[in-house]
Structures are given as C-alpha cells and as structure tokens.
Amino acid sequence: SSDLTQVPALSVALGQTVRLTCQGDSLRTYYSSWYQQKPGQAPRVVMYGENNRPSGIPDRFSGSSSGNTASLTITGAQAEDEADYYCHSRDTTGDLVLFGGGTRLTVL
Amino acid sequence: QLVESGGGSVQPGGSLRLSCSVSGFIFSNYWMSWVRQAPGKGLECVANIKQDGRETYYVDSVKGRFTISRDNAKSSLYLQMDNLRVDDTAMYYCARISGEYGYYGEYWFHPWGQGTRVTVSS
Numbered sequence: 001s002s003d004l005t006q007v008p009a010l011s012v013a014l015g016q017t018v019r020l021t022c023q024g025d026s027l028r029t030y031y032s033s034w035y036q037q038k039p040g041q042a043p044r045v046v047m048y049g050e051n052n053r054p055s056g057i058p059d060r061f062s063g064s065s066s067g068n069t070a071s072l073t074i075t076g077a078q079a080e081d082e083a084d085y086y087c088h089s090r091d092t093t094g095d096l097v098l099f100g101g102g103t104r105l106t107v108l
Numbered sequence: 109q110l111v112e113s114g115g116g117s118v119q120p121g122g123s124l125r126l127s128c129s130v131s132g133f134i135f136s137n138y139w140m141s142w143v144r145q146a147p148g149k150g151l152e153c154v155a156n157i158k159q160d161g162r163e164t165y166y167v168d169s170v171k172g173r174f175t176i177s178r179d180n181a182k183s184s185l186y187l188q189m190d191n192l193r194v195d196d197t198a199m200y201y202c203a204r205i206s207g208e209y210g211y212y213g214e215y216w217f218h219p220w221g222q223g224t225r226v227t228v229s230s
Contacts, residue, residue, distance in 0.1 A: 033216035035151070042201055042223055043143075043151065048216035049207075086151050094212045097141075097153035097165065 004032075004087055004100035011106040012077045020072045022087030022100050032070035032089040034063065036081075037102075043086065047072055074105075082107040110202045115224030122192050126224055128185040128202030135183035139205035141217060142176060142187045144198035144226075154200070155187060158210060170196075192228045199223040 004024040012018035022032060033048035045054055047063040060075045070089070074081055087100040114126040126142070142154045155176035156165040164176055175188040185202055201223045207215030 030212075031214035033214075035217070042220040043217075044220065045216050045218040048218075049214045054218060088151075088216070090212070095165075097156070097167070099151040099153065102150045 004089060004098050006085075006087060006100040006103045008101065009104045009106070011108055012074070013108050014079065015076055017073065017075045018077055018105065020074075020085050020087075020103050020105065022070045022072075022089075023068055024089065024098070024100075025068055026089055026092045026094075026098070027065060027068050027070050029092065030090045030094065032063075032065065032087050034070075034072045035086045035088065037084045037086065038082075046085075077105075077107050079107050081105065110204070110219060110221035112200065112202050112221045112224035115200060115226045117227040117229065118192055119230055120192060120194055120228055122228070123188070123190045124192065124226060126187040126189065126200055126202075126226075128221055130183045130185065130202075130204075133204070135178075136180040139209045139215075140176075140178060140185045141203045141205050142185075143201045143203055143217065143220075144196075145201070145223075146195070146198040149198075152198075156205060156209070157185070163210070189226070192226075194228050194230075197226060197228045199225050 031049045035043040036046045037043040046057050051063040062073045064071045084102045086102045109131045111129045141156045144154050157176045173191045177186045202221040203217040209215040
C-alpha cells in the first residue's frame with residue numbers, strides 16, 4: 001500500500017493533550033517520523049523511530065506506534081505548537097518515500 | 109546548514125537547475141534528498157541520492173525529467189529539472205537523510221534548507 005492517512009485538522013485547548021495519528025499498512029513494518037511546519041517556514045523533524053526526539057524538541061512531544069497507526073502526542077499543548085504536522089514512512093515494499101497529507105493543529 | 113538556490117519562473121517545457129550548498133556536517137557521509145511542496149499542499153519527496161552518487165530514487169511523476177546529482181568535493185547537491193510542467197510548481201527543499209535509508213531501516217529528514225521556489229507558468 002502506498003498511503004499514509006492523517007486527519008486534516010485538529011484543535012486542542014491550551015495546556016491540554018492532543019494525539020495526532022497516521023494510518024497506513026506500511027506502519028506495521030516500518031517506523032515513522034513526524035515533521036512540524038509553521039507558516040512560511042521549512043519543516044522540521046519532531047519525532048523519529050520508536051520515540052526519539054531530536055535535540056531541541058520539547059519533551060511534551062512523544063511518539064508511539066501500534067499496528068497500522070503511528071501517533072504523535074503533545075502533552076500540554078502550547079500556542080507555539082500550532083502548525084501543520086506531517087508523518088512520513090516507507091510504503092509496504094520499503095522502496096517508496098511516503099508523506100501523509102498532514103494535520104493542521106490549532107491551539108485554542 | 110543547507111542553502112538552496114536556482115529557483116525561479118519558467119514556462120512549461122523549460123528547464124531549471126537547483127543547487128543546495130551544505131555546511132556543518134560531512135556531506136559525503138549522507139544520503140541527500142529534494143522534497144517539494146506545492147502551494148497549499150503537503151510534502152512530496154522528489155529524489156534521493158546515495159553518498160557516492162551511484163544510487164538514486166525518484167518519485168514516478170518526475171522520472172525521466174529530473175536528475176539528482178551531487179559533488180562531494182563541493183558539498184553540493186543539485187536537481188536538474190527538464191521538461192517542466194505546471195504541476196511542478198512548488199517550494200523545493202533540500203534535506204539530509206539521517207538513519208538507515210539504504211538498508212530499509214528507520215530514517216528521517218534532518219536538517220532542511222529554507223527552500224527555493226519554482227514557478228512553472230505560461
């Protein structure tokens with residue numbers, strides 16, 4: 001399969017917890033990575049592998065995976081977390097590079 | 109640091125060559141990638157190239173039209189884009205591939221450049 005499916009939009013109240021999901025058959029086999037993109041900026045990785053945060057990413061960001069779903073959880077969302085989030089992985093053959101369609105997160 | 113250049117406006121059927129100048133890490137140690145984003149749309153990996161340049165990956169929509177290359181001596185990545193189409197209009201980002209891309213392991217794109225804009229229009 002060559003699709004990664006994300007919910008187009010989510011909102012979260014300031015300080016609350018939100019889980020962004022990414023679904024795809026390939027996620028049963030391959031790890032995902034997650035990218036945050038703010039308006040007018042380049043994407044930046046916020047999570048990769050099983051649950052790895054790059055240097056500089058706050059620990060309120062965490063990752064998990066179960067079956068065909070990868071998740072990015074923000075615990076205690078802040079105003080600066082408002083952004084588009086994209087998941088990424090391989091397709092089921094391992095050969096194709098896939099990005100999900102993205103989730104626009106609004107912090108209320 | 110990754111700095112892209114070479115974008116611009118071109119008519120359908122035209123050509124452009126994008127460049128990405130890299131500093132701050134050992135360029136020759138990494139797979140590299142071009143990722144694009146059409147206006148208001150999501151991310152799409154266009155092409156990847158192995159450390160020695162001998163292995164490449166292209167998304168189907170650009171095969172036969174785009175060529176990715178690199179010059180390790182100059183720490184530079186390139187994307188030659190020929191026979192451009194309107195739907196190639198996008199911001200083009202250069203990104204380093206970290207992890208085990210070539211061995212079906214986990215990998216991720218980090219860091220990214222700020223992008224160079226390509227507009228294809230008549």
